Amino acid sequence: MAEQVDRTAYLIAPDPGAARLTRAVEGVDHHGNRTEIRVVEERPLTIFLNAQEIVTAMTIGDYPHYLALGFLRNQGMLAPGEAVLGVDYDEDLETVVVRTDGRTSYEEKLRKKTRTSGCAVGTVFGDMMEGLEGVRLPAVEVRTSDLYALAAKINRTPSLYLEAGAIHGTVLCQGARPLVYMEDVGRHNAVDKIAGWMLAEGVAAGDKLLYTTGRLTSEMVIKTAMMGIPVLASRSGFTAWGVEIAQAVGLTLIGRMRGRRFVCLAGEERLLRDADPADVEEESPRHRRKSAGR
């Protein structure tokens, strides 16, 4: 039970050994002894949509192409089916430019709204809620045996979290299989990177489940629904508005998932209880992850 899950079980897995993602930093410990620890990198990445600067994200820096694509998609700035002509990343300038055919792009809309409201942040948020009105999530089955299997596999996967901490993880899953495991320092970058990968690869969303180490806030729920994924599960806790939105859009929301325990606060009808919780091992402290909420 305690053996690690192999990287090759994933389409994309964390790469805790990648030199560019962590750095050794020197300091002192509580005894006053010199110590060296590995800490995760955090870099600014400015995302452009055509000629328009959209946002500067703080990111660990892997998969900038997916991050840019996924961010724009989850903000409703790329219409479904809008043609992406190219994604250009410049490591020195710390920029990524997503080029589209421009006809249906968000560019003009953003420019216009920006003039009246001063900053796109509030506007963008309003548009995200608008985008949710058209969302229809499919009535798939979610086997509790798959939930337990996923949590056990994800907890035993080598990750930057286990290597250096201070990072969140999000995993795209199908049935009992975790497919794509992204990590990032930025709160929602991990899920945006998954959205970008799905967009770039043309991956269907309706039969997937999203697992996150972070809290189930309104923004996490909105992003998951915007991606068309019907199930969101987390080790962490809920916010009231996150629950409300999940109930409104018909998304299955599962939180506080640790060992045999979990709570489902929306979309319970998708659950198929094919596992006896008594048969599920409690988490060993060694594999217990710490999270922002309980």
Next chain:
Amino acid sequence: MAEQVDRTAYLIAPDPGAARLTRAVEGVDHHGNRTEIRVVEERPLTIFLNAQEIVTAMTIGDYPHYLALGFLRNQGMLAPGEAVLGVDYDEDLETVVVRTDGRTSYEEKLRKKTRTSGCAVGTVFGDMMEGLEGVRLPAVEVRTSDLYALAAKINRTPSLYLEAGAIHGTVLCQGARPLVYMEDVGRHNAVDKIAGWMLAEGVAAGDKLLYTTGRLTSEMVIKTAMMGIPVLASRSGFTAWGVEIAQAVGLTLIGRMRGRRFVCLAGEERLLRDADPADVEEESPRHRRKSAGR
């Protein structure tokens, strides 16, 4: 050792019993039994500086006045000494308007930059880094006995975290005493609320320490330095850029602080080691908080 710390020990303490901050939500547990849990609220709050819409923050909703003031101050949008004429909160409209004498306000600057860059986010960030150039943090002493005493007190203070989870806490401290303990769902709202309180009350920063449950990212370090507080401590881990900025501005940065253990990665010269770690109790699991990083 296990008794709770009283609310009255603080100038402002969490109020886990406040009806407006949490909500009971019904769901099902892993056995399929109906269950009711308390979850924290999360509300949009749009912050205006005079006629200018600045940002929409997702917040638990307490202390909107302090949140608005502190956010603007930490973004460098309120110059030190700029006269604040009033702060008007409208609960129904979910807005808070900070009115200043306007002469030195950020309003025109923001409008101008917004036209060229499209969204203020990147611009604001640039200005935050600019603001750091003038920061000089005082060479105070930080007793390790105070660090241990603070962590023990904060862990034993009743909080929304202990009540409902999914929330971050930040505590303004002086010596061994925690003064103001703010919590919020939004990543940086808790520290902005403390900044707003300090601004409104005219509280000196040079003799204070900031304790946070969250990760020591660039943004946390920048905010702390902008507030003029020379020491930032956390239960959680570091990012590389957070460490780099702390070293550059001369801020003492202490992380992974649990029980007798901690790591100091910047500003070590302020530490006065007057406590023997061997005398410090390890955390009991009951008071152990879960955090986003280790």
